[in-house]
Each structure stands twice: as structure tokens, then as C-alpha cells.
Amino acid sequence: MHKTNFVTTPFGRRSMTLAMLANQYEAKSIEPGKSIDKWKLFRALCEARIVYGISDRALAVLNALLSFYPENALSQENGLVIFPSNAQLSLRAHGIAPATLRRHLAALVGAGLLIRKDSPNGKRYARRDRKGEIDEAFGFSVAALIARADEIFAHATRIAADRDRLRITKERLSICRRDIAKLIDIALEEQAPGDWLMVQSTFRTITRTIPRTPHIGDLNAVLEELEMLRDEVLIRLERRLETQKQSAKESQTERHIQNTNLKNIFESEPDTGQNSVQVLMRDLADDERPPFEPLSNPHLRSRDASRSAQPEHGRLTASPAAPASRSAPLKSFPLGLVIQACPDVVSYGSGGKVENWRDLMTAAIVIRSMLAISPSVYQEACDVMGPQNAATVMACMLQRAEHIKSAGGYLRNLTRRAHRGEFAIGPMLMALARSRGLPERHAG
Template identity: 55%
Template sequence: MLSRNVTTPFGRRPMSLALIKGQMRAAEIKPGKTADKWKVFRDACEARAVLGIQDRALAVLDALLTFYPDNELCEERGLVVFPSNDQLSVRAHGIAGTTLRRHLAALVDAGLIQRKDSANGKRYARKDDSGEIEEAFGFSLAPLLARAEELALAAQQMAAERRRFRSTKEALSICRRDVRKLLTAAIEEGAAGDWGRIEGMFLELTGRIPRTPTIADIEPILDEMQMLREEILNRMEIQEDSQNTDSNAVQNERHIQSSNTESSNELEPSSGTEQGAKPSQNIWPTRVAVKAFPLAMVLQACPDIADYAPGGTVANWRDLMSAAVVVRSMLGVSPSAYQDACETLGPENAAAVMACILERGGHINSAGGYLRDLTRKAARGEFSLGPMLMALMRANGAPGCKAS
């Protein structure tokens, strides 16, 4: 059986168990089986990544198929083509001889063709008296016919993988755009949150995307990017709910005050010493009346803050507050500490304080602790922003000096 179904290569080319297995599989083709040679060729092109062959090897296979006279591969009509290397080179668009031989070997190794070598290694056909080909030596296309269904399935799987990769890559691009724009909106509009840390996570994720990614590269990045987007949206939703709650509380308080007409004393300031007076139990944050200074004055006292603003310049209070959020994260100030400062001093003054802390960064050991201390003093009426700004303005007015 082996002597009929297996042929060994001519010359120094070695025999291998893989070649024996391929030849035996090609010998088991069911009688009458046919396949469209160009359909099989297209499937091989689709599955080239699985087969481990290059485009030039497929060009050589295409040239080989042109020497097969029929469109249908059929064992009864013979499956061996026997062109010379010169003829193959012409039909393979002038491929060089050494390159041609290398890609022919690659097609053999991939199990797409088989060598059927003559005794002297020449390719030719022996015909009978009627002119019909009795035996041919060259390249057998039997593996293509034997593996037609396998190649079709591999082509379908590769096409599905490409669609999956394309959709995953598109989803990552959209999610990446969402996160970037949501972060920009949150920072520019001064929304409370640890946006500097989140932006750092975003930059770390985008930095992990390879120049030529695979599906295995981008799927975990997409999962993490989607989680980051959800975190941003949750923070924004929580803040919006908090703002709505505060607004409703203020409206309810006003409604109660305007509805209670039993005593006109309710509309007068109370000293807290009247009979029946009770200590105040306000559950909402109390904003202290801290004087707001001109933006130009803050920038003159604290020029370094502009480096952290959008576009590297502070054109309005919104830009200053956006820069303050970045600086807060950079200096390690907790979100709660900065939120307390915003509620006590107001967002503009809190941003100005962060600018001052940045300017005096070399003289402050703990920026977070320093901000909390200033917030407590402001709540007691013991802190004024003016002297701090004036001191920094004097220090910046003398070249080479820093505030002490």
C-alpha cells in the first residue's frame, strides 16, 4: 500500500512523517469527489494566517492552478501539473528562481501541494498511444481537493475573527473617545472628583495599545476602558443627584419659611439668647463669606497654575478651576479635602488657594493637611485669602525670590 501511495522527494530533499501523512490523506479522496479550484484557492487565501504562508506563496499556488486545464479538481482527470520553473516564474509575475523554489517548499510544508518527483527529478508527462496522459511527474494538487472542506471552514473562521477584531477595535475607539471627552468636560466645568487620577488611568490604558494590535491585545483594554467610562458616569450622576438634593432642600426651606406666619420674629436676625432659642442644627455645608479677588490678581500672584490649565493658559475662572483639579491630584490632596474647601470657601476661592499652595509647594510638607487647616480656619472666620495673595505678589515681583 505504501509503495503505491507514497513517493519520496528527489535529490537532497528529506522525507518526513508529515509528508507521508499528507500523501496518505490525499490518497483517501472519495471516488467522484470534485471541488472548484478557484473556490479552494480563495479559501486558502482567507486562511493563510492559519496555514502560515505568505502572499508570494499564494501567487505561486495561483500560477500552478493555471496549469490545471479544468476548473473542477477531479482525481479521475489527474491532479498533477508539471510546468518548468521558467514557465512558473512567468505566470507568477516574474518571480526569481530562488524565491520560487522557497515558496514551492512553503506550499509543500503547508500541505497544499505535494511533490511527485520522477527518477531524475524532471517534470514531465508520459502519454499512451491515444495521447492521454498515462503518468505525470511534477506537483500534485490532490491535497487541495482532499482538504477542500477543511480550508472552507478555516476561511469562515478567519473571516469571523476579522469581523470580531474590527468590531472590537471600533468599540475601543468609541469608548476611548467617550472617556476623553467626558474627562475634559468634567475638568473644564469644575466637577468635583479625582479627575487627575482617572486621567492617569486613561493615559496608562491608551499607552498599552500596540502599534499593530491583535484581538488578544485590545479585548482586555476595552473591558478596562468601559469600566473607566462607567466610573466617570457614576461620579457625574452622583454629583448631579447631590446638586438636585441641595436645590430641593433650599426650595423646601424657603417654602417653610414663607408659609409660617405665626410670628414675625422668624424674619428677624436672632442673637441666640431669646427665650426658647435652640442651637442651630444645620445639616448642610455652610459657606463662609470669603472675599473673591480679581482673577488677574490671582494669576499675578500664582503664575505657575497656568501650566496646568487647558491649552496652558487661564482665560477665565473655569480654566483656573480646571487647573486646580489637576494640581490637586498632582499634589496628593484628597478629593474630600478639596470638596470641603469648595463648600466652605466657594469653588473660585478654593481654586485660588490651590494655586497659592502650588506656588509655595517647596515650603509645604503636606498640601492636603495644609488645605484642611486653611478650610477649618476659614470656617471659624480666621482665614483671609488677601494676605496670602499679596505676599506671593511681592515675592514674584522680586526676580529669583520665592514666597517663604
């Protein structure tokens, strides 16, 4: 059995380094009887070559070198030193040039995968005893490969797992993109209610952020955004289906209620045709409550609920009342009022402008990222409040960002209150408008 506790220096002008010395000391710690299949180890090294910074040509040289090892299992019992000449190595490496061969051998040594054991004259050879067994050999020692085998296998396993995760994420991303594109096409063909052009623009904006050579972290972030958008599209289409089913039920039961006196059941609000911001500020003042606080007056909650239950523009509906367990929808406010109360949001719109609800909802997505609010929390707010109201709340939060310690927790709390019917947007806008000196009432 050959001694493994040697320290050898390179022949000629090649210098010795501390890294080479460390590799030789590490090779001394081979467990007794440890044996590694050389080709399994080689395939694992091919998988993990990026970790060790070696090229495919260097791996081809290592493959040729391992082919000279007499056994399939690398072990101390089978010897540690391989001693082919450069001419023999060049032939097995498919005729690689001598200078290129020497460069890649040096790269393998520098990566700590091989150890040079040079002879006094720098030649590679073996000296045999009288029984014909190798007594001493000079060439390249595979002791480092045996000592680092567990490390190489671990790197190969991790890289293979990362590659599988990247492949699965790409598949999920492709399916999600296909789903959103086709669902938007359905919505446009069926003329479903909603600003689907804005949804389509948001979809294209998200997909443009995918890099050409994506990392798993980049794809996960984009996938999360797209899945949130797909959920929003599905929710809107589900509402469309529920509306169609409800309309079908109403048409089937219309002859049973056509003689019912509905005169006093619904009262429609007259349309004054006034949409000015000052008139809306007067309405907010009538419902004034402490800013950024939940509704505490049950009378006000019942009044808001009765307002939301009234049909718009005098249109009568025969749809059944909402279940008592569900809160009434939040009251929405015109875009002009939101912009006057929250002017900072304009800077986050496309091109520094917010001209419509689509621009505001696009700006809200940017604000969500800036305030470090997770997509799931914002999606829940959209589900409970509605996309426009959620965007309005984001604009209000931006205006008061310096007073909010945890934006994600704050939005989650507002969402819970809105779900219980204990939150209204009016007081938030009223407080912000008052802080900016906007008029609260409009005479006449």
C-alpha cells in the same frame, strides 16, 4: 481514472521525510466524487496562510500553478497532477527568478499543500494513451489540497472571525476613549465635584498600556478597564445633574417653607478643628465592633444613620430625606488614619508613595488586579461605598490578604452588607490599628 494510492519519493538529492509520507497517506483518503473550486480554496488559503507558514510569494507561485489546472474544480475525475515546466511557471508568476521559484515550490511541499510526483529523470511531463487521454503524469499533485480543503476553509473562517472581532473591539475602544475624554472635559468645565485630575491621570495610565500591535485579549482587558472608568464618570455626572435638578426644585419651593421653624429639625455638629489620628482612633473605639463583621446592633445602625443625616458644618438644607429602602452612606475616614492602619498600601502607590486620595485610588486599582478581583466587582463596590471608601476597603484587604481565601467573593459580600447598611469601615481600621499597636484613645 488514475490511481491515488501511490507513494512517491523525490528525485535527485532531495530527501524524503516522514511529513511528506504522511501527506501522501492523507491524500489517499479523498472522498469519492469530492470536488473543490480551486479559486475559492486558493482565497481561503490566502486567509489562512499564517497557519501554514507560507509567504505571499509562495502563494503567487501556487496561483500560477493552479492556473495550469484545466478545470475550475479540483477533483480526481479531472486529474490530480499539474506538470508545467519551471520556465512556464516563471512566466505566469510574473518573471520570478528560477532559484526563488524552486524555493517557494519546496515551501509549498513542506507545508503539505502539494505532493511531488517526480519522473525517473526529474522532468515534468504527461504520457498519453492512443486515445489522447493522459495515462500517467509527473509533476505536482493537488491531492493534498483536496484532502485538506475542509481544514483550510475552517482556518480561514476562524481567522476572518477573529479579524472582525478585533476590528469591532478597536471601534469600541476608540469610542470609549473618545467618550471618557469628552466627559472629563465637561466635568472640568462645569467644575463638577470630584478629583477629576485623578480620573484624567487614571485614564491616561490605562491608555498607555495599549500595545502597538495589540492582540484581541490585550484589547479586551483594556476595554473592560475603560468601560468601568466611563461608567464611574457617568455616575458622577449623573449625580451632578440630580443635584442641579434638586437645587432647582428647592429654589422653586423656597417661598413655601421660608416661614417654617427649622431650628429644631437639624442639629449641626460643632467643628472642633481636631484632625489628629489619635482623636479619630478615640471615635473609632466609641463605635467599636468586631473587626471585619457586619453591624449587628440596630441601635448602632440607627445612630450611624442619624449621624450621616446631619448636615456638615452647620449648613441647613431643605432636601427631602432619603427613601427608607436605601442605606445611609458609609462614614469616611481621613487618609492619614488609613495609611497608619494599612501601611502596606504605600508600596502600591505611584512612585511608592500615597500622599493623597488620588494616589490611594490608583493603588487600589493595582491591588484589585493583584488580588484577582474582577473590574465589575470593584466597580459595584465603588458604586455602593463610594470611590474613597472602596479604596480604603482594598487597603484593609491588602493588609489582611493572607487571611482572605477569595478576595473577589469577600469584597462582593462586603458590598452587599454595605448596601443593606450592615457594614462599617471603622471596625476594620480599628482592628488593623490595634494589631499594629496604635493608641486606641487620646487622653484629654
